[in-house]
Amino acid sequence: MTDTARGTSRRYGTRPTMKDVAARAGVGLKTVSRVVNGEAGVTPDTERRVQEAITALGFRRNDSARILRKGRTASIGLVLEDLADPFYGPLSRAVEEVARSHGALLINGSSAEDPAREQELVLALCARRVDGLVIIPAGDDHRYLEPEITAGIATVFVDRPAGRIDADAVLCDNFGGARDAVAHLIAHGHRRIGFIGDQPRIHTARERLRGYRSAMAAAGLTVDDSWVSLGSTAPERVRSAATAMLDAPEPVTALFAGNNRVTVTAVRVLGASPRPVALVGFDDFELADLVRPAVTVVAQDPALMGRTAAALLFRRLDGITEPPHHTEIPTRLVPRGSGEIPPTEG
Amino acid sequence: MTDTARGTSRRYGTRPTMKDVAARAGVGLKTVSRVVNGEAGVTPDTERRVQEAITALGFRRNDSARILRKGRTASIGLVLEDLADPFYGPLSRAVEEVARSHGALLINGSSAEDPAREQELVLALCARRVDGLVIIPAGDDHRYLEPEITAGIATVFVDRPAGRIDADAVLCDNFGGARDAVAHLIAHGHRRIGFIGDQPRIHTARERLRGYRSAMAAAGLTVDDSWVSLGSTAPERVRSAATAMLDAPEPVTALFAGNNRVTVTAVRVLGASPRPVALVGFDDFELADLVRPAVTVVAQDPALMGRTAAALLFRRLDGITEPPHHTEIPTRLVPRGSGEIPPTEG
16 A cells, blocks of 8 residues: 555656546536535435545545635734744744634744745745734834735734734733843842843844833933843853853843843853852743742743734634734743842952 | 725725736736736836836735646645644754745644644645645554645655655654663663653654663563553643652652653652652753753754755655655763762662
């Protein structure tokens, strides 16, 4: 059986057609079409003959033809930033569960934080006639989506808002969460607090920086330029930024890490530091409670964000026409030890 | 602009057609078709008028029609087990990178370890005319795929082999890796070693159990039934299995955890144990070196597995016709501390 399938008889691209089914069943093409599409007018005996021919030949209806007729593909697209970032795991899974509960297939891909790749991927999904899109955008200009939205592709942004168009978005309270994190460090006696964040063109990085500055200002603290470092979350970049802050003549006594990629590297750097340095990270991560000291975080709820975005998308597909709105999901400070270390002079 | 796109003028499903473009440009339908498909026979001035109309109307060619004509969609499907399991992050990303380097879109979805859902997803992807599939199977009978493979959909299995058909597969050396892990514990003096693994219907779980038994037998050790527990990797199930082995009258002095989901829960349970218990886990994970004690693992290389599988898929799509083969990727024991703890009597 196996040899038949994969051996000499393999005929790439010679998929059986309705005509083949009709010939084998000894019926007309119209009869096969009726059976395939579940239409009336076929006797039980004929239907059985056609079904046997379908099974024997391995015939399957080409959905591309059906898509052209129906206009609906029962699929939604998810464009995210990095398939390998653990933050997106629960978010993707939640979107998939909601899609599944609506009988839709989830098609996804990642932009690798490249706006051109995001646009290419989004338009490829639109060309395949997905019903809707959930987008974690890499770029900040989404005017390219306007014709698609006008043409009826529902679109919800998640984690980061759309740029230069008004679209639905499900965001977390980046500003408030960051402000809480830094206020927590200040409440534990810190005055010199460093912030290491993602690229400044990313909405979440900017909002978290704004929260950091707001908490510092509220406590009457002036931020030294050398305490803020935005850029790539690659381990080498984060490591050198953290080392510079820790080795300065007046070193920081605490770090606020702008996302889970930064936090993981910060944990490594601080583990090798001769003096204790406090740390609060934005985003929870699986083993945050098991490293020593356990890591205090501002937790987001990526599953809730995904679920909320997907539910909104399907409400749009059901025809609700209210104006686009932004939903903000609150964050939660989880003290575990690293954020409660008091300041020590270097 | 925004209000135009999302406001009262929104017309769900009223995507501009070639006819609309023709009317706006003041040309015939055939001329628009020529421009859209890059065919000859259109003057530069007419082409410019058509392009302007395309831009103004937001017209985009419907790829569903093109797919019907060309037969190739430049996309591949990836069916994995759980979008939220960190093991699949680097694997998915590697498949996506290879697809991208071949100009193909990656479409993926997860089976949630449900064979029926796997089949549904695979056939939905086939119906959408993906060129090929990379599958991490949940089920163990893939005869449903034979018509698709015969019809030309290239298929490579990864992490687990196909069931009841002969198909390409990229696997890791589950047996050898597990045997090495258990031999390592035996070399450190352990005689009573527990194994907690995934569902026995899963290939990797069975192979790792076989490796465990082989290492025990090679050392002349008899495995007590109570030392082996296969089942769900849900934290509660793993926790109760581990607790039973640790609280037995003759408790195990070491645990071999069958995958990263089991290991993470085992680390939690052992962290609360009054006496030190050795641990080796199958699969590396991000913070394995930062928990205390750092976790000794048998590391797989999921990125290499994904890359190898995707590269093989594209070679198949290029037309190589050699018989299906299985590639085995070696594992690597990484001693970090937890696997080198000597036995302590309970």
